[in-house]
Amino acid sequence: MSRSILVTGGAGYVGSHTVVQLLLGRFKVVVIDIPNSPLEIVLKRVAKLAGEFGKNLAFYQMDLRDKPALEKLFACTSFDAVIHTAGLKAVRESVKNPLLYYNNNVIGTINLLEVMVSHGCKKLVFSSSATVYGWPKEVPCTEDFPLCAANPYARTKLFMEEVCRDIYSSDSEWKIIILRYFNPVGAHPSGSIGENPSGTPNNLVPFIQQVALGRRPELTVFGSDYSTKDRTGVRDYIHVVDLANGHLAALRKLFDSNIGCEVYNLGSGKGTSVLELVSAFEKACGKKIPLLMAGRRPGDAEIVYASTDKAERELNWKAEYGIEEMCRDQWNWASKNPFGYGSPDHSTSQKTSSS
Numbered sequence: 383m384s385r386s387i388l389v390t391g392g393a394g395y396v397g398s399h400t401v402v403q404l405l406l407g408r409f410k411v412v413v414i415d416i417p418n419s420p421l422e423i424v425l426k427r428v429a430k431l432a433g434e435f436g437k438n439l440a441f442y443q444m445d446l447r448d449k450p451a452l453e454k455l456f457a458c459t460s461f462d463a464v465i466h467t468a469g470l471k472a473v474r475e476s477v478k479n480p481l482l483y484y485n486n487n488v489i490g491t492i493n494l495l496e497v498m499v500s501h502g503c504k505k506l507v508f509s510s511s512a513t514v515y516g517w518p519k520e521v522p523c524t525e526d527f528p529l530c531a532a533n534p535y536a537r538t539k540l541f542m543e544e545v546c547r548d549i550y551s552s553d554s555e556w557k558i559i560i561l562r563y564f565n566p567v568g569a570h571p572s573g574s575i576g577e578n579p580s581g582t583p584n585n586l587v588p589f590i591q592q593v594a595l596g597r598r599p600e601l602t603v604f605g606s607d608y609s610t611k612d613r614t615g616v617r618d619y620i621h622v623v624d625l626a627n628g629h630l631a632a633l634r635k636l637f638d639s640n641i642g643c644e645v646y647n648l649g650s651g652k653g654t655s656v657l658e659l660v661s662a663f664e665k666a667c668g669k670k671i672p673l674l675m676a677g678r679r680p681g682d683a684e685i686v687y688a689s690t691d692k693a694e695r696e697l698n699w700k701a702e703y704g705i706e707e708m709c710r711d712q713w714n715w716a717s718k719n720p721f722g723y724g725s726p727d728h729s730t731s732q733k734t735s736s737s
């Protein structure tokens with residue numbers, strides 16, 4: 383019988399791609415996402431991508447802070463595991479409104495964990511972020527590096543990682559995998575699901591995309607005096623479909639081993655500079671991206687990329703796509719859906735799910 387998985391934030395960027403792969407992997411999936419997310423439209427597309435397995439998808443609009451609603455859901459469905467991707471994720475917004483982040487990301491997660499305990503569901507995949515490495519002293523980042531949170535968003539991820547470790551220490555029946563995402567980009571190769579644009583994107587690739595679409599005049603490059611290959615910041619970009627597959631690898635590990643509580647990096651293991659990414663995107667879209675060279679963005683690390691050895695060894699997972707495919711699929715999605723899932727007036731979802 384197929385296993386039943388709850389995906390919180392399943393209409394979000396990472397969540398929706400993960401749900402497609404889960405359905406294709408023959409899991410039954412229940413998605414919850416916040417009431418103002420474009421849940422229905424996203425999940426209709428997700429179900430279509432899953433073909434005959436689309437029938438194994440159910441979804442509900444629900445805020446994790448609404449504990450009675452969560453209780454009700456767990457009372458009617460028995461879940462074999464939970465993939466928790468829901469959460470706010472904009473660093474700048476978290477600095478301006480930390481309580482919003484603590485309320486949403488921390489209280490929401492605690493509610494979820496409490497309801498899981500009361501219904502005996504003790505298998506969890508938790509979406510964390512490379513943000514917990516802060517400004518790494520060296521690269522590649524391995525999972526045992528010291529952790530450091532530079533802003534309220536990062537602190538919510540770090541707190542929740544610690545909560546996961548504590549609940550496992552208190553009850554060894556738990557099986558928890560914490561996934562530290564590096565920089566997810568790209569979209570499903572079909573171009574029917576991708577990252578939903580919001581006002582002004584915070585992240586590099588959604589910003590380049592809007593320049594390519596003619597919605598913004600130029601890309602501001604934050605910092606050209608780093609000690610990197612071309613003096614611009616270096617990050618580890620990972621195709622969102624590879625990331626989605628990382629969740630399936632994590633689930634398999636949860637079901638097939640006595641994992642305890644473990645952390646894995648999900649990245650490509652390669653460092654790419656801002657200028658390298660711009661050049662790959664220009665190739666993909668056939669347009670020139672005008673650049674404005676500017677000072678460093680406060681709080682930015684110089685160079686961050688993952689060691690993927692642990693995930694390769696223990697999860698048997700490795701990223702397959704390179705920067706070219708990430709840019710190709712991002713542009714395919716963007717040109718088919720220049721305003722994401724909605725009209726310009728309805729493109730709100732800065733605040734949906736993690737990702």
Ligand code: UFG
Nearest residue numbers: 511512513584585586589602603604615616617656679682
């Ligand atoms: N950058 C620009 N111009 C822009 C946007 C970004 O030059 O308009 C540069 C940044 O300075 C950085 C690189 O592009 O060098 C990547 O920046 P992103 O904002 O896309 O990604 P970050 O690595 O800074 O942050 C991301 C997520 C965070 C998460 C972090 C974890 O946005 O939520 O990765 O590593 F915490």
